[in-house]
Amino acid sequence: MQRITEPELxxxxxxxxxxxxxxxxxxxxxxxxxxxxEFPDLQTGSVLDLGCGPGDIVLxxxxxxxxxxxxxIDGSAAMLRFASESLHESPELGGxxxxxxxxLPGATLPLPAYDAVVSNSLLHHLHDPDVFWRAVREAGAPxxxxxxxxxxxxxxxxxxxxxxxxxxxxxxxxxxxxxxxxLCAAFEPDEIRxxxxxxxxxxxxxxxxxxxxxxxxxxxxxx
Numbered sequence: 001m002q003r004i005t006e007p008e009l010x011x012x013x014x015x016x017x018x019x020x021x022x023x024x025x026x027x028x029x030x031x032x033x034x035x036x037x038e039f040p041d042l043q044t045g046s047v048l049d050l051g052c053g054p055g056d057i058v059l060x061x062x063x064x065x066x067x068x069x070x071x072x073i074d075g076s077a078a079m080l081r082f083a084s085e086s087l088h089e090s091p092e093l094g095g096x097x098x099x100x101x102x103x104l105p106g107a108t109l110p111l112p113a114y115d116a117v118v119s120n121s122l123l124h125h126l127h128d129p130d131v132f133w134r135a136v137r138e139a140g141a142p143x144x145x146x147x148x149x150x151x152x153x154x155x156x157x158x159x160x161x162x163x164x165x166x167x168x169x170x171x172x173x174x175x176x177x178x179x180x181x182x183l184c185a186a187f188e189p190d191e192i193r194x195x196x197x198x199x200x201x202x203x204x205x206x207x208x209x210x211x212x213x214x215x216x217x218x219x220x221x222x223x
Contacts (some may be wrong), residue, residue, distance in 0.1 A: 001156050006181040010110050022065075023055060027213075031120050031149050032060045034209075036219050039145045042166050043067045045115030050132070051075075051122030055083025055099060061132075062093045069096045071110055075103040104135045111216040113141035115219075123150045124186040140220045149215040151186040152208065160184055163212050189214055 034223070035042075044067035049058050052072025064072040075078055084100045090097075098110060104126075117140040123132050144145055154160045160183040168176050187195070189206050196204050204218030 001184065002154060002179075003187070004184040006125065006178075006185040011158075022052055028056050028060060028120070029058055032064055032116075032149075034149065034215060034217075035061065035116075035118060035147050036064065038147055039116065041171055042145055045069070046071070046111055047116040047118060047212070048073065048109065048114040050104070050115055050117065050119040050135060050139070051125070052083065052099065053079045055080070055086050057118070058083070058097055058099070059086060059090060059093060062097050063090070071098045071100060071114075073100045073107055073109065090197050098143060103133050105138075109139060112143060114139055115141060116145040116147070120149045121151065121182070123148060123192075124182055129187065129192075129195050130199070133195055133201065134221045136219060137199060137201075137223075142222045143222045146204070146216070146218050146220060149209075149213055150216075151182055151212055152214045153186040153188050154212075156184055157184065167212075174183055183212070190218060211213070 030033040043065055045111050046069045047061060049061075052074050053076070054172055055072050055190065058070045058196065060136040062068060072083060074083070080101050081097050085099055087093060087099065100107065100109065117136050119132075119136075123129060126132050136148075140146060154163060160180055163183060164176055164180045168179050171179075189208065192206050193202070196202050196216070197208070200221060201218060203221070204215050206214060209215045
């Protein structure tokens with residue numbers, strides 16, 4: 001199946017509400033688990049979450065590792081309103097968590113470089129994947145940990161629809177349509193390997209971790 005791009009931003013109020021209300025606890029907790037497994041030594045320092053959406057992963061990371069400062073950036077003001085509300089409910093994290101509205105490239109970040117850069121399900125939204133990998137390299141310090149989880153594109157439109165029917169049968173229609181569009185916009189593992197090689201990140205690992213997700217991990221080389 002050829003890639004079909006989707007809108008880069010989810011900035012509609014209905015979309016933001018649907019994502020904020022949906023139960024993504026299991027995949028988000030799995031993402032944090034991957035971070036802890038891949039980078040057990042990263043107990044202190046700074047983490048940037050690219051495309052943080054309503055902020056659940058940012059808050060989970062900050063809660064699980066008390067020595068981390070965690071910043072999340074997203075281009076959708078609607079999503080970040082829910083992130084700010086969630087942070088308000090966890091005042092103990094206020095000094096270590098910050099949400100930033102901004103678009104890649106060119107967003108202004110609070111820190112000049114981060115000890116880790118993470119992202120969950122942003123890559124497939126971007127029409128040009130080079131924007132994503134440049135942002136990772138620019139935001140991370142040399143040697144920074146990188147963990148990216150994303151969907152990968154099924155073999156056919158029918159296979160994509162079957163995945164939606166299996167995992168989102170009871171979700172609101174807006175989420176089902178977005179899920180299908182995201183599967184069709186996602187990259188295949190070999191396409192991502194080619195992207196990494198083009199950005200000098202060919203030492204990174206790319207592996208599938210479910211019937212629809214892949215995981216990209218590594219450490220940034222010197223600039």
